Amino acid sequence: MKTMSYTESRARYAEVLDGVTNDREEVVITRAGHEPVVMVSLDDYESLRETAHLMRSPANARRLLDAMERLEDGRGQARDLLDAEASDLLGAD
Template identity: 50%
Template sequence: MYVKAVHITENQVTTVTTYTQARAELAALCDEVASTREPVIIRRRNAEDVALVSADELASLLETAHLLRSPKNAQRLLAAINRAQSRVLSPSSVEELRRELGLGEKEK
């Protein structure tokens, strides 16, 4: 398999490889990126580094950037995240959740 370096910064693990190594093991590298959803940095000699990112992850990042573009929308989204993270919820049974949501008994 390809030789790679792994950098750990602020709770984020980033895989770094060279252009030559990426070319030699492109299929395996693509499989890794698709399965882990973690980008891989490809270092190029005399050129800017690039990142290999799964298409789903890129779409998610672009959508997030679009939603955060509006300052008011960004404030609302970040406030909602803070509210969700600050709540401590106790486990509920399916029956309790059905009652809470006003759903009837499961049909047999």
């Protein structure tokens, strides 16, 4: 994560934006007398919001963490998203 002043970020704005969008770089921008802000790509921001939403419910968070633990331990199972009958009903291949 890169940190820079508001003044520096303004002087290098296009370069900072390119780093954030192309390199997935997070940039903390500081301003005297103000709270710092973080600049992230829209994709990263949406991913963070989705994760926060999924983890908001303690029960859902526990299920997700348990599922991740099972996968890491090699106890996961590969499954099709649609079974054959549902696929036929929907006309999916």
